[in-house]
Amino acid sequence: MDEASRSFTAGEVKFFSQCDTGSIPVIVLFTKFDYLYNVAYTQLKSMGTSWKDAKALAPKHAEESFANGPQLNFLKDVPRPPKAYVCLPSMDNEGADCGPLIEHTAAALDNEVLKQLFVSTQQTILELCMRYAIEKTLLEHLDPAETTTSGGQKAIIAKMGAWFPHISVRLSQSLEVVLINVGHLLASKCKSVDPPLSLSYVEHVVPLFADELHDDHCVEIQSRLLSVPSHSLPLENIIQLISAVVVIFEHSFYIFDKWHYIWDQQKHVPSFYVALEQYMASLHAAAVRKGVSAAVQAYEEAVATAAKRRESSYCRAKVELIKTVLEVALNNRLSRPDNAT
Incomplete structure (x- = not known):
């Protein structure tokens, strides 16, 4: 050579x-x-x-x-x-x-390079968390009749939290929601497990250091996000909730990652509470509401057009709605905390 x-x-x-x-x-x-x-x-x-x-x-x-x-x-x-x-x-x-x-x-x-590579991977994983949280939740709850109650909205928040690695969902009498923490990751393995997964098994899989999401947390998040006066229809309220929650949970990961080594596990404020306050005080909250409102209006118009034409499937309208809502959420993520890894 x-x-x-x-x-x-x-x-x-x-x-x-x-x-x-x-x-x-x-x-x-x-x-x-x-x-x-x-x-x-x-x-x-x-x-x-x-x-x-x-x-x-x-x-x-x-x-x-x-x-x-x-x-x-x-x-x-x-x-x-x-x-x-x-x-x-x-x-x-x-x-x-x-x-x-x-x-x-x-x-x-060197250490700096490894840190940057880690951050790049971390961001990619969190985007996937946001994507799946929005896609799966919207597909399950596009029927507003199922989610207009306080309990239904609380369940939505819990299910979305389960998609994020730093959140452990701990709702009372709700084994199904807790299982989501590992169910999606172990879905291909669950069928071969004998005996079936138990709560004690799940508790061993869930990380010891995590922000626990309880009933009262979900109620507080729901109350704060839906406290803004609105004349929206139930469907739009639900999608507004989903969009805001996913932005809050994504941002809370960086807060959790920055703090968890120095936390007093008995006294610390959950990272998603801090993220909630920052989100409510930001311009992103209004931008999300505006973007979601436009997306829902376009969806309802598409559905109405499909009904007039006697079309039996609204798949295209659903796909476009989910795509737009995801874009709104990704484009309105909060800035990461200083020194977050």
Whole structure:
């Protein structure tokens, strides 16, 4: 792999010259490095080295020559050089050695990088939590007759809380809701469990450090969110509740993550209460109400049009409603607390 056999392409030159990866490390891999062993062998033979010694010394000679070669000289001079480089010979062979790559990768990932990667993964997971909480809850409760009661609305809040990893739902006489904490994650396993999952099993699965969501919490959240004067129909009230709750629970995760190491488990204020106060005081609350109101109006118009045409399915209208509500929630997330991981 000399300069003639592998010079940098225009795309690679542009990457190292113009692309800024921030603190995310870049490692350059030189594969098929064993090609240079043949070049080194020939050079050593031309210098009078025996074929046996030339064969043994070729790998080391190739590495020494490569260290001063044009490829590495180029990488040293680019505006944004890589964190490391790794030479990998014979990678087409079974049992090829990936040890050097693993070692250099581990060395390149310092604490700050790991933190940023963790945050990126964390944000992706929370978006999925929001998506499933909205999709599943809306599909189950689009019939307003089932959810206009206080108990029905409380159940909605509890079911949505169960989708978030830092919330443990603990409603009185409600094993079904508690099971949601692990039911979705273990759904594929539950059928094979014998005996069936019990409450004691669930309590062992639920993290020891979590914000517990009780009946009185749900009542308080429901009361605060629906206290704003509204002439809306029951369906819109329910969707307003769902949209606000998912934003609050998402934000509460960062508060929980920031605080849980220093909490007095007997006296701390639940993270979702803090998030509730911040949400109510923010401009996002009004934006969510406005966005949801428009989405529900569009949904009801689509349903009315489908009824006039005697269409039996409202699937498209439901899909559009759920999509819009999710967008409203994602676009109105609260800013993360300072120093949150």
